[in-house]
Amino acid sequence: MLAYLIRRLGQSVLVMSVMATIVFFGLYMVGNPVDLLINPEDDLAAQEAAIARLGLDQPILVQFWHFLQGVVQGDLGTSFVHNQPALELILSRLPATLELAAFAMLLAVIIGIPLGMFAGLYPKSPVSKGIMAGSILGFSTPNFWQGLMLIMLFAVFWRVLPAGGRGETAELFGIPFSFLTLDGLQHLFLPALNIAIYKISLVIRLSQAGTAEVSLQDYVKYARARGLSTRRIVGTHILKNILIPIVTVLGLELGSVLAFAVVTETVFSWPGMGKLLIDSIGLLDRPVVVAYLMLTVFLFVVINLVVDLVYSLLDPRIRTKGKNA
């Protein structure tokens, strides 16, 4: 297990450094942040002083060297725009995205699994056909369009939910969260639903396919032959057996929501990490973009580790294999 962990960490460090390098040079080629950051009204000396302060007067390789020196010391650089350490800036936006992602995942699970299992158990019912058709719609319509439609319906036509922003927040462990206030929850619902629609569709299809397959297994018929209630058979015998692929996909999806909730956060002006990333790319705020993507890789590594651990909780056969290895 320890060897496995070390190997995984080694891999992720490699991925992080390769990615940091590519992004660092990539952004250098996109444009010169100086053009955006320097006040053109200033006199030449002041401009040059400002450029020197950001370290942008150095050749790119020297800048990269300074960046690497910082990274080893745990300093991912300081935002050009906000004049604040990049990592700190990102982490200050993390809670907003985190609660958005968590809420969306929750919706995906509590809506997707029951609907999918229903469709798997009663494939001929018109309700099931409706569920499956709906899931295709959820898959295939673009995310931003779904967001706009949600705003149209709930905020413009029916005026029941706010169109954007984070609403009132309350602090938990010193971190502001929206889900702790009613106003915050109302603000949270639409963007979370917007992210969740695709995931719900995904979970529906996975649960449906899994249920249809598992229902045919001998052990399900045997459970019926023992006189177990339908509730017990579906809720324990079938559910446990379909969870593994769902957990895998949800893990990956959680990572991608945390990292790239960009579209939804933009549509609903939700002040999360995704919005920060888009703004930073627009302003060529290189330290923020690089730090952001490194954090993203880190998140994916952690989530995948957790998913692997959850596997062994779900399936005893995987546990035994681990012991032998």
Add this chain to the structure above:
Amino acid sequence: MTQPVLSVRNLTTEFHTKAGIVRAVDGISFDVGPGEVMALVGESGSGKTITGFSIMGLIDEPGKVVDGEILLNGQNLRGMSEKKLQGLRGDRIAMIFQDPMMTLNPLLRIEEQMVETVLAHRDVSKARAREMATEALALVGIPSPAERLRNYPHEMSGGMRQRVVIAIALMLEPDLIIADEPTTALDVTIQSQILSEMQKLMAERNTALIWVTHDLTVVAGLAHKVAVMYAGRIVEYADVDPLLDQPIHPYTSGLISSIPSSVPRGQTLRQIPGMAPSLLNLPKGCSFQPRCFAASEQCGVSRPDETNVDGVRRYRCHNPLEVA
């Protein structure tokens, strides 16, 4: 005669498929008394497994029991509400499946699967249910049963798993056990152990047993009665000894002489030519007629009715073999 535990009358089960109606079980009747073992013998596709599932009420779409009565202790199971049937399954009628590797849920401990079965039928505490499970495991000869309860199915061998399944079947002392080729997937030594244990337990507890099998060698030492099935019908039914010694139906005779030990070494085994017919497209007249060595013209014209020999033994054949 004591009242039979199970009395099946004219049971007919059909599958309505796109290709047509398949009559998998075609008007079969038999009784099984307490402590009695009946072997249901036939080739693959003869309808013996479907008979078992029909009795359990576990026929799924597109299949349906379309006719007949299934009386368990005089109570008709056919037309009984699903709720009531659910209460009987696992409690009064237990079933043992063919492949022990596939029968137990791989993600649940043996304990959980046994305890849930008890709790589905008995109003007892979890601790008591666990005790009953331990006792049942000990009964079927599983060493250190309390520890075995903590195992997952994949931590046990096939023979062990089948013992667990048998233990679950016996645990609530049912009136009837339907065993669907329970030893086919096991190797021969384990097979004979399990056979003799089952036989002993059935006799001790006066449980009725239907043993579904394609293997006549198993039947001799185990069963009291034998029903031979072909294409959904019982073609011959008799006490075990007369049936094996002097088969009346040519099909029974063919089955017996295809057992390797039935002929002297070096002599070619007699086999039944051809294959079991597709139920979608049964031959005219007697279903067995194209493969039968005794077939006459009449066999291709009309289906043989049942002939009752002596109140017990019966057969369906136009040209029965001579009984000395």
